[in-house]
Amino acid sequence: MSGLEVTDLGVRYPGGVRAVDGVSLAVEPGAALVLLGESGSGKTTVARTVLGLPGRGAEVTGSVRLAGTELTALDERALSRVRGRRIGYVPQDPTASLDPLRRIGPQLAEVLRRHRIAEGRRALAAAVARLLGTAGIPDPDRVARAYPHELSGGLRQRAAIAVAIACGPELVVADEPTTALDALVRGRILDLFATLRAECGIALLLVTHDLAAARRVGGEVAVMRAGRIVEAGPAERVLSSPGHAFTAALVAADPGAHR
Numbered sequence: 001m002s003g004l005e006v007t008d009l010g011v012r013y014p015g016g017v018r019a020v021d022g023v024s025l026a027v028e029p030g031a032a033l034v035l036l037g038e039s040g041s042g043k044t045t046v047a048r049t050v051l052g053l054p055g056r057g058a059e060v061t062g063s064v065r066l067a068g069t070e071l072t073a074l075d076e077r078a079l080s081r082v083r084g085r086r087i088g089y090v091p092q093d094p095t096a097s098l099d100p101l102r103r104i105g106p107q108l109a110e111v112l113r114r115h116r117i118a119e120g121r122r123a124l125a126a127a128v129a130r131l132l133g134t135a136g137i138p139d140p141d142r143v144a145r146a147y148p149h150e151l152s153g154g155l156r157q158r159a160a161i162a163v164a165i166a167c168g169p170e171l172v173v174a175d176e177p178t179t180a181l182d183a184l185v186r187g188r189i190l191d192l193f194a195t196l197r198a199e200c201g202i203a204l205l206l207v208t209h210d211l212a213a214a215r216r217v218g219g220e221v222a223v224m225r226a227g228r229i230v231e232a233g234p235a236e237r238v239l240s241s242p243g244h245a246f247t248a249a250l251v252a253a254d255p256g257a258h259r
């Protein structure tokens with residue numbers, strides 16, 4: 001299968017914590033899967049394990065395949081090539097993927113050069129401008145010259161998304177990418193993910209506890225509790241008529257549900 005296919009994933013930490021237990025999910029090119037659930041349910045552990053970064057001492061079982069490549073079988077060198085090149089990562093805090101001491105343009109150029117996407121000053125500058133445009137940045141020249149702290153939160157997150165998509169990845173993993181943003185900007189960033197899916201065929205695995213975000217992204221949702229998926233299906237159906245008591249409780253506890 002193309003896209004991401006996770007089968008019977010288990011992650012156990014030293015001390016016996018079973019953070020993930022028998023999780024299976026799939027995201028096809030251009031599709032989205034939103035992992036929902038309360039804090040500590042294992043969402044981030046699934047995302048980090050897909051990135052090949054489950055954490056020190058983690059014991060991983062099961063399979064993570066990206067377009068047929070078994071990622072759990074790769075060594076660290078091969079995995080670090082897959083990360084960045086075939087999988088882009090968008091963290092909650094964009095400053096985590098941006099260097100505070102370098103302007104945005106040179107940072108992006110460095111990623112493009114390292115992965116041999118573009119070479120030479122002119123080609124790199126053009127590729128950077130194109131990439132910032134793809135990330136929905138209206139004035140790419142200004143943003144390319146700016147340091148991360150000179151940008152608004154929304155523009156910073158767009159710059160971090162530009163880093164994530166610089167190498168044309170098949171999959172983007174985003175962990176709470178809009179939690180730190182205000183409601184208007186949050187919606188626009190979620191719409192950018194929709195555009196990237198439609199125009200670049202990127203598969204999106206998005207972790208959030210924000211039900212409104214899950215509704216806006218559309219696609220499929222998988223609801224996690226204590227390391228397991230308790231319910232999965234189209235966001236519209238699962239969130240409007242939950243089939244599991246835990247999903248129903250999650251929806252009932254959501255302040256946005258009563259607006």
Ligand SMILES: Nc1ncnc2c1ncn2[C@@H]1O[C@H](COP(=O)(O)OP(=O)(O)OP(=O)(O)O)[C@@H](O)[C@H]1O
Binds near residue numbers: 038042054
């Ligand atoms: N590196 C680690 N070592 C030990 N335990 C860990 C590690 N990472 C996560 N855990 C444990 O695994 C469980 C799942 O955590 P995880 O962060 O995946 O949940 P989450 O659903 O993403 O929560 P949140 O929304 O708060 O980030 C928790 O009990 C957590 O304490």
